[in-house]
Amino acid sequence: MRSRYTAYILENEPYLLTTWDPSTRPKKLSLDENPVKWLKLSVHSYSDVDEKSKTGEVKFSAQFLDKDHLCTMVETSRFVRHGALWYYLDGLNEINREKLARNGNCPCGSGKKFKRCCLIK
């Protein structure tokens, strides 16, 4: 899961697709069409593995910047195990979007003004 988050940061689409279960995998991802800047991942909990369906759930939240909005996504992802490896199955998420002031402090923690730092124009 953390490796998939890293892959989102690096826009590593091949990795995201290979770690996606074939039953729900999209044909392609186009992360560069809507570039966002990922700020933070917090994993809240893992469920026990359901031995029958070989699935497990992870609850996490992730923060990212989408242009001038700070977005907080809370998601429950389902993963399925094939052999020793886990694959992303699907997820339910809610995204809270908060508009940021251009002259305010950048949420990345640099201490700079948002407009001089991470604001994606």
Ligand SMILES: [Zn+2]
């Ligand atoms: Zn910044």
